[in-house]
Amino acid sequence: MKKIFILLVAVSLFMACSDDDSATDDGAILGTWFMVEANNVPGYSLDDCSRQSYITFNMDKSANSEFYSTVDGNCVSDSSSGTWSSSSNSQYTFEIPQLGEVTGTVSFSSDSRFTFRPNSLPTSSITFEK
DSSP: OOOHHHHHHHHHHOOOOOOTTTTGGGGGGOOEEEEEEEEEOOOOOOOOOGGOOOOEEOOOOOOEEEEEEETEEEEEEEEEEEEEEESSSSSEEEETTEEEEEEEEEEEETEEEEEEEEETTTTTTEEEEE
């Protein structure tokens, strides 16, 4: 179950864009983002270990992530790579091995902070900072 959640979080992390961004404004998402909040995410809570989790969005539309969780008292990581794309209305889609494509809405509160809401879990949100 934890691996599925980690993959869901990874998928969620691959998506971001502001409401008024267009395809030419994809630069806002580029860079490395660290998870700082997870709200209403089933079976998941943020702790010192999971706060090390990050995702990097690259200019060539690839993305790499490293997600951490506590398993039997140990902080363990799981890495992933995939692609990302943006569309209108702050929707981003990316592909993660074993999960396929995932889409969600991203809203930037600043140049260094965004919140992602997966379409499949509309009451959940994950916030990232550079």
